[in-house]
Amino acid sequence: MTLHPEIAKALAHLPAPPPGSLDPVAMRAGEEAQVPPVEQRLPLHAVEDTTAQTPAGEVPVRIYTPVEADSYGLLVYFHGGAFFLGSLETHDHVARSLAKETGKKVVSVGFRRAPEAAFPAGLQDCYGVVRWAQEFGDDLRWDGRTLAVAGDSSGGTFVAAVAAMAHDDGFDRITHQVLFYPSLDLDFDVDRYASLRENAEGYGLETAGLKPFNAFYLDSGADPADPLVSPIKRADLTGLPPALIITGQYDPMRDEGELYGRRLQEAGVDATVSRYAGAGHGFVQHFSWIPEYYRAFQETAAFLNRR
Template structure:
């Protein structure tokens, strides 16, 4: 199936990148410029910004509560952006859609970004937010309203990397509270040798995210001390995946990262972990953030909700 024509048209309209080194501030500003006004986003019962007093320090979050019920399952969401961009605002519409579709509270984490904050600052924030919710989320005073049952970690792209790493950290620490992990087109292997996965070659150019851009974009993270050989940086390198939480892994047909996500799903299943891998045909990297409004891709939120609410395939 060909790349979706709307996606292809958008990609063709993009200007070429400016010459010279990447400028994080400029890229972040461009990313924020695409955020729609609040009035044009899905309404949610309640949305509140707050700061969690965690073991890693104060971590800003945005809490999306889908209904007036006193408690819900909780999704702890980590936005994507190659570890150096993205924000609560750029993924606000994703969090709203997830809250409404799943009936879960979504806690979107505003973790510290590279290169201003060296590894493992961002990962520490994500793990500390999960840990705080596990310890305090059932307290009515917490403002979270966790029901003590469903507690999922979730993210897209580099945020999915953090979700997988947080799941591993929690397992190793004996924090057995995570019930699900949901990884949207995950970046799981920061060793970008193009021979490692066929999709790095097959989807190298013309699909938005290009293989040649992976190293320079992720260099802000790697150069801050994130060693690609470290399983907390490249979760696919973890020696044993046994006993990790059940996973839903969503991949895109035209994504250079497609094959590593699908391999991770097979590795989880081989380790005895229930794992559903769902490839969206005609989709490119980032489709949940940028193109989930297209009818062909809207099902991703319903599929996520089905998985979180007990559905397995």
């Protein structure tokens, strides 16, 4: 399948990036300016901003309750944005859709970002909130069963890393991991994966942009050889939670996500890899209004609810 025509239309009208080095402040402001007002967002039973008290410090979280119920499964969500972009606001619509379709209470994490916060600050925030959700499960009306983690792009990096950290710590309460087009190898050697060359240009995120977009994170102390930075480099994947990995046909990072899924399967992990035809990177965040891609939330719901 060729690139979805609605995506192709949007990319054709995408303005060229400004010359010079990336400006995190300006880019964040540009993202935030695109967020619709609250009254135009998907309505849920309740949406609450609060703070999680974690060993890493106080972490802002936004809690989405889909309907009134006695108890809920929990889904802790990490937004994408190359570790320096994205926020509770820019990914609010993703969290709302996850809550609506899965029926889980979603805890979206406002983790610290590069370059202001050096590695591993953001990762520690994410892991800390997962532990907080379990510890204060009664306050969240947790059902004591489902405690899933999900994330898109660099948020998918954090999902894989958090699952590994929990396993190594003997924290066995994470039941599922969901990775939307994850960034799992921050080496960015274009010869490592065929998709880095096949999908290098013309599909939104371009291979040449991977290094500069992730430079803030890498320059803050994140070593691409570290499995907590590049989870695909973890030698032993046994014992990790069941995984759903969703990739896009035209994403430069498609192949690393699919390889990670195969490696999980080879390690005995129940892992499902689902490639979305006609999609590039970021389609859950930017193009979930297209029914074919909104299906990613429904597939996530089926994955979480079939166990």
